[in-house]
Amino acid sequence: MSSVLGYLRNLFVSAVHGPLEVSAISTETLAHAVHPRSWRKPVRSRFARQILFGGVEATPFTVFAGAIIGVVLTLNSYQWLDFTGRVDFLAPALSILIIREAAPAFACVILVAASASAMTTEIATMRITGEIDLIESQGINLIQFLVLPRAIGLAVAGTALASIFVACAFAASAFTILLIGRISVGPFFDALFSAIVPADLLSLVGRGTVPAFLIGVICCRQGLDATGAASAIPQAVTRAMLESVAAVLVISAIFALVAYL
Amino acid sequence: MREGDTNPVLSISDAVLPSVGEPVNLTLWPGEIAHIAGFSIALAVLGIQPPVHGEVRFLGRTWEQRSVAESERDLGLVGTVINPRCHPARIWVGNLDVDENVMLAVQFDPSRSSARIAARANELALGFGLPEGLPQGRPSATDPGELVLSQWVRAFLRDPLRLLILENPLELAPRASVAALVREINRVRQSGSAVLWISETVPPFSELGLLQPADLQNPAFDPTNSSRKA
Numbered sequence: 346m347s348s349v350l351g352y353l354r355n356l357f358v359s360a361v362h363g364p365l366e367v368s369a370i371s372t373e374t375l376a377h378a379v380h381p382r383s384w385r386k387p388v389r390s391r392f393a394r395q396i397l398f399g400g401v402e403a404t405p406f407t408v409f410a411g412a413i414i415g416v417v418l419t420l421n422s423y424q425w426l427d428f429t430g431r432v433d434f435l436a437p438a439l440s441i442l443i444i445r446e447a448a449p450a451f452a453c454v455i456l457v458a459a460s461a462s463a464m465t466t467e468i469a470t471m472r473i474t475g476e477i478d479l480i481e482s483q484g485i486n487l488i489q490f491l492v493l494p495r496a497i498g499l500a501v502a503g504t505a506l507a508s509i510f511v512a513c514a515f516a517a518s519a520f521t522i523l524l525i526g527r528i529s530v531g532p533f534f535d536a537l538f539s540a541i542v543p544a545d546l547l548s549l550v551g552r553g554t555v556p557a558f559l560i561g562v563i564c565c566r567q568g569l570d571a572t573g574a575a576s577a578i579p580q581a582v583t584r585a586m587l588e589s590v591a592a593v594l595v596i597s598a599i600f601a602l603v604a605y606l
Numbered sequence: 607m608r609e610g611d612t613n614p615v616l617s618i619s620d621a622v623l624p625s626v627g628e629p630v631n632l633t634l635w636p637g638e639i640a641h642i643a644g645f646s647i648a649l650a651v652l653g654i655q656p657p658v659h660g661e662v663r664f665l666g667r668t669w670e671q672r673s674v675a676e677s678e679r680d681l682g683l684v685g686t687v688i689n690p691r692c693h694p695a696r697i698w699v700g701n702l703d704v705d706e707n708v709m710l711a712v713q714f715d716p717s718r719s720s721a722r723i724a725a726r727a728n729e730l731a732l733g734f735g736l737p738e739g740l741p742q743g744r745p746s747a748t749d750p751g752e753l754v755l756s757q758w759v760r761a762f763l764r765d766p767l768r769l770l771i772l773e774n775p776l777e778l779a780p781r782a783s784v785a786a787l788v789r790e791i792n793r794v795r796q797s798g799s800a801v802l803w804i805s806e807t808v809p810p811f812s813e814l815g816l817l818q819p820a821d822l823q824n825p826a827f828d829p830t831n832s833s834r835k836a
Binding site for chain 2: 382385386387390467471474475476478479480481482483484485486489490
């Protein structure tokens with residue numbers, strides 16, 4: 346009986362340890378972020394580079410993904426709404442699906458694919474080779490120097506990519522409507538933009554920012570926890586990517602619960 | 607020693623340090639210089655990789671007795687030249703240029719602007735014999751001699767500087783730059799900094815011009831020993 350309890354206890358501890366650590370690092374990162382003094386030149390420089398690597402370089406793929414998803418969602422939605430005789434609901438449906446659901450989710454998945462691996466590898470390598478010890482020995486705060494610019498940079502990139510995704514998906518929807526030929530593009534766009542409410546934009550920003558921020562924190566944490574030989578690096582990358590995807594799903598679920606319940 | 611100094615700058619008690627054969631006992635007061643025979647012990651002295659046995663106190667307290675914020679603040683009072691024969695990753699952050707590396711830590715001092723830091727770094731670099739100032743490429747693409755001089759700049763950029771740890775600072779350094787290094791060491795000692803010199807053999811302190819009258823009058827100072835009596 347005691348071994349079962351011990352096993353359950355260990356399971357519980359290992360399950361909550363990760364989220365607690367991520368919460369602690371996130372809190373300290375945000376505490377640094379709100380102080381202008383935290384944004385020293387090396388932090389600003391790394392922040393700019395993170396937006397470049399995480400956002401700008403992922404833009405072409407985001408445009409591609411937004412266009413494809415826009416076409417797919419429009420065709421599928423039209424198909425089923427036409428079947429039920431509610432084609433007039435196409436624009437509001439696409440508005441909700443793209444702005445609230447598809448854009449932030451895909452933007453974060455693109456960030457995981459494009460940035461999580463590189464970020465975790467970089468920091469894990471720094472840990473294993475001794476660069477982290479060097480940085481610490483100089484009295485530099487690791488959260489301020491390593492985590493802050495990456496997490497906030499990804500948060501900015503996440504929102505920007507989600508917005509780009511929305512724009513491309515809407516453009517692709519218009520193109521698809523033209524191909525279908527049974528709905529006018531002008532009235533379609535009027536209905537599309539009329540259907541957008543402030544809550545949609547809040548949801549877009551929130552679901553683009555929060556998961557992206559957590560992706561940065563998770564990747565930095567896994568990198569900093571790497572120990573031993575170089576073989577620890579791919580293990581850290583795998584854990585970081587899985588935890589990042591889990592974070593995206595959890596945050597999406599929370600936003601959905603708040604929005605719809 | 608400065609008036610009001612009640613704690614030594616550095617106190618090492620019976621500590622087993624990496625690459626040092628015997629337990630080390632040492633007390634360094636402001637303005638003093640001492641030698642330890644070893645390869646690289648900076649991370650142990652600075653509490654990053656504490657010794658498994660014994661104790662290291664900086665300004666009267668161990669690193670474990672400090673909070674994270676206090677440790678970061680007090681580490682900012684230490685300038686370090688890491689043994690040039692160590693792995694490059696233990697000396698330089700690989701994805702930063704040399705000048706960015708040199709100025710990295712002091713950039714986090716809110717009392718100093720980037721412009722002032724760059725000016726002081728340039729002044730030191732020129733003084734140490736880098737004719738074009740700090741190198742601006744990656745450490746992996748920089749001449750080893752220039753990297754050593756850049757480490758000197760990084761160490762002396764600290765202000766205030768309470769402890770200077772020099773691990774084999776003359777290794778790979780141009781001979782013409784040694785006089786400038788000695789000048790800076792003597793200057794910071796006059797200001798109250800303590801200097802800990804780590805090398806496998808005892809450096810010729812007297813020939814280099816590092817011995818001061820106070821050293822000769824101090825009965826505890828004996829640079830020929832691998833450790834000093836507290």
